[in-house]
Amino acid sequence: MRTGFSQLPLHSGRAPRWLFERMTRLAREIICHLVSEYGAEGALRRLADPFWFQAFGCVLGFDWHSSGVTTTTCGAVKEGIKGLEHELGFYVAGGKGRVSRKTPEEIQQTCEKTGYDAEKLVNASRLSAKVDSSALQDGYQIYHHAFFFSKAGRWCVVQQGMNEASGMARRYHWLGDEQTDFVNEPHAAVCCDHRGKALNFVARESKISRERVTQLAAQPDREVEHVMLRRQELLMPKRHWVRSEDINPKYLHKILLKTYEQAPADFASLLAIRGVGPKTLRALALTAELIYGTKTSVRDPARFSFAHGGKDGTPFPVDRENYDKTIEILHAALHKAKVDRSEKLDALKRLGRFNK
Template sequence: MRTGFAQLPLHGGKAPAWLFRRMVRLARAVVCHVVDEHGPDEVLARLSDPYWFQALGCVLGFDWHSSGVTTTTCGAIKEGVKGLEQELGLYAAGGKGAASRRTPGEIEAACVRLARAPDALVQASRLAAKVDSAAVQDGYELYHHSFFFTRNGRWCVVQQGLNDGEGTARRYHWLGSRVESFVNEPHAAVCCDRRGEVLNLVAAESDGSRAAIAELARTPDRDVARVVERLPTLVLPGRHPVASADIDPRYLHKILVSTYERAPADFAALLAVPGVGAKTLRALALIAELIYGSPASTRDPARFSFAHGGKDGTPYAVDRETYDRTIAVLHDALGRAAVDAGEKRQALRRLAAFAPPGG
């Protein structure tokens, strides 16, 4: 499941070299300690917790609330475990921009050393990215994808999208051990200050739409084309996030020829087909409604279910017990970590400053 969601201001720039070097050292110490105490699977569980991840970024000393805390923290962890993968049983792949596109190759290279098949891990990486970029169309374009996994095949994903118009970024967290389905309610907790109408093809109420879309992908394109040709005469419902302008018959023909030849068994298989992205799914969702009467959900999955609350009571009063438990975990990790005493004191001061008043 996607275990959490965070929305952050979109900031440019990068961490200065002197800071990033220290972030790498401290990240390495924290990860090594967690592995030593609890094993590498626990590192995945904690990275998949959006609040723990945010707290770790603060402890490392980066800007506490900007989009950069995602890319920089993931980068520091990846650099920190480099050379220690065999010892830790923990591997990191991907990153920001071009680095994200190298994720499959990095997974495969690690699996060669582990003498295990990379297919399931590569597929998990691709499907997690496809869901957050195409199956849930919330206005954010993915530009960062980090994939962490262990030698036993467990994994987690931390990825981030941007919305230039609003100047915000959204971070998405996944934990592989909790995934039951990539395409049916994969969001254990999604949090956002603003909810709107989105195309949500992984909502439970989109089950009929997913089945219809998969059926369309197995249908000869000429049959679908006859329906597409009638679209200009239709009046679409205002609640629907797609319109006839979203459908390019020439592009749709090309995709349908490809999917008909490969005949995906279901929506999840269709999602994994190269070239099937947001525009294709919007078009197929609309056509599926027209042909089969199966509308896709427009429910935004964002909800306040992972947060520790806020000092002003929004969305609810601070959950101090959970908040303090999170901080205690970090205090314990940092207190035992093998780092310079000066760096440890600075990190603990930052963590103390992060605690709620009167906590």
């Protein structure tokens, strides 16, 4: 399920090479420790927690609250565990911009080696992205999509959208498996400073709307077009997500021709149809309301930076010597101690208590 999302200010710039190299090494040690003690699924649960993820990014030394913490932290993890994926049973696909579009290909390449069904994971990746870009229309365009998964088929998504008008970014977290429900309240927790109105197809109260929109999408386009043309007066509700062109009969004809040919069995199937995006869903939602009287929810589901410092000097400049020492301690604790696994972890816990 989606576990939450965070809203962060958009910042320009990137992590300097000297910092990102350290972030990569420290991320590798932390992920190795998490998998060693909690398993790959335990690491997924933590990455899917927006609060834990934020603290993780801060410990790695990136800005404590900027949008870049998402892309840089995910990139550091992906780069850090490169070559250790099969040993850990923990994998990463996707990333920012053009890299995100390679997610299905990267998942398939990994599954060829693990033997897991790639189609299920690719579908989870695509649907989670489609929900946050189309089924939940909150004004943020997805530009980053990172897909973390285990060889057992559990997965988590950390993806981020931007709103250039407000200068803010919003991060969405998912945690799922083969039983995940993508279309009915998929989030279990939400972390966000800003709340607004959204066209929310995945809200619980949108259940009937999802059914009607799916039913409408499976109808012959001419039948719906005739209904719309017979209306002599069209009263537009005052909603920021509705535009007159969204219910133009000619536009509806193009939409319904595509959806009728594929006849979706449910809302998730409709969402998965290539080309069905925010505008298509807005048009279908308004048409379904006019024909069936069903409304779609407009409820917005939105409801440790002192470890090593931050790249912009907040709360203080990155202490390189201390950063390197942390990496050295973690690496030695996991790889060099001549004790068995349980003693090794106990020693690390004692070290953590000592440093408090």
